[in-house]
Amino acid sequence: MIKKPRHVLGISGGKDSAALAIYLKTKYPNLDIEYYFCDTGKELDETKHLIEELEVFLGKEIKRLRAARGSSEDPFDHYHKLFGGYLPSSSARWCTKKLKLEPFEEFVGSDPVISYVAIRGDEEREGYISKKSNIQSIFPFRKNIWSEDVIRKVLSNENITTIASLYSKVVSDGQLVRILDVVNTPTSLAYKPDNKLNSLLDLGISLFNKVVFEFLKNTDYPLSKCDDFTLLDNEDVLVRDDIFQIFADYGVTVPSYYNKVNFQVNEKIGHYARSRSGCFFCFFQQKIEWVWLLENHPDLFNKAMKYEKDGYTWNQNESLAELSQPKRVKQIKEDYLKNSNHKNTLNSPYLIDILEETEKDGCSICFI
Numbered sequence: 001m002i003k004k005p006r007h008v009l010g011i012s013g014g015k016d017s018a019a020l021a022i023y024l025k026t027k028y029p030n031l032d033i034e035y036y037f038c039d040t041g042k043e044l045d046e047t048k049h050l051i052e053e054l055e056v057f058l059g060k061e062i063k064r065l066r067a068a069r070g071s072s073e074d075p076f077d078h079y080h081k082l083f084g085g086y087l088p089s090s091s092a093r094w095c096t097k098k099l100k101l102e103p104f105e106e107f108v109g110s111d112p113v114i115s116y117v118a119i120r121g122d123e124e125r126e127g128y129i130s131k132k133s134n135i136q137s138i139f140p141f142r143k144n145i146w147s148e149d150v151i152r153k154v155l156s157n158e159n160i161t162t163i164a165s166l167y168s169k170v171v172s173d174g175q176l177v178r179i180l181d182v183v184n185t186p187t188s189l190a191y192k193p194d195n196k197l198n199s200l201l202d203l204g205i206s207l208f209n210k211v212v213f214e215f216l217k218n219t220d221y222p223l224s225k226c227d228d229f230t231l232l233d234n235e236d237v238l239v240r241d242d243i244f245q246i247f248a249d250y251g252v253t254v255p256s257y258y259n260k261v262n263f264q265v266n267e268k269i270g271h272y273a274r275s276r277s278g279c280f281f282c283f284f285q286q287k288i289e290w291v292w293l294l295e296n297h298p299d300l301f302n303k304a305m306k307y308e309k310d311g312y313t314w315n316q317n318e319s320l321a322e323l324s325q326p327k328r329v330k331q332i333k334e335d336y337l338k339n340s341n342h343k344n345t346l347n348s349p350y351l352i353d354i355l356e357e358t359e360k361d362g363c364s365i366c367f368i
């Protein structure tokens, strides 16, 4: 018997994955989704609160996945010791691999799996996702719900005839001429796959989804084992404002680390917050977020500082001991104020619109 895929959704503790869980639960209540959370042992309490609240809303357990289960230490500390005190960084992200990806891959094993990823319609990135062939990522918040590898195959010039024939089966004559015009045009340096993809999506998102779904039937992708897929007709595109609206509509509390906190520098008032979930010491933080941690969670800042020894620091060119000096804190606040005053011309109601500018540097497993 063909094994049907499992449907899974990773909750990172961030707003987007939580909103996706709420969205799918309310819009597609028949999707039997397994929720999981990769616990590094170094998350903020706010993340734990969100997960508990979500479990009540979803009426389902969010499975806690922990790396190094046999160890007496937190997963992060276990591997930190194993790597001889070497701190992770954006160029050496052993933490994401060991604490997030590997426990996730162990959780799914060799089962075919559809993994829902909460990258929004207003984001460019694909995210840091598993490349195992039994795991297929789907992006319900985007106009294009398919992963890069699927799109590459569908739009490959070698598959033009197959895609044209699939369209012929689902589209009426009038529309078909226009669509085949696009399908039969090979991609090239002048006509990039992204342009072709957008043209096809503009001619009908759900039509495109149906063609891709049929195309996948002759592949080993997990969706090839399904008779139908409920998201094929979904044409929603959700952007940042929609995410907050979902929290408001369903009465789930936005994690409090996103809340603006006032600070004063040179008699001017500024606001800071944290832009993302993940470990409290995450090296992806901006300097102003480290200052937020120092002033709002001094105990956690001190813990982060204790990891800095033997020449290893969380930030390049500056230790947390240096960053926490009053003169340096003042300078970071001044620089941030200068910068955010400029960016405030965007007129965004959310402080994280400013903080999230570097979000693309993060990873989809930890932060969305």
Ligand code: SF4
Pocket: 040, 088, 093, 095, 096, 099, 100, 277, 278, 279, 281, 282, 283, 284, 363, 366
């Ligand atoms: S939140 Fe940051 S430190 Fe923690 S696992 Fe993710 S990338 Fe690594």
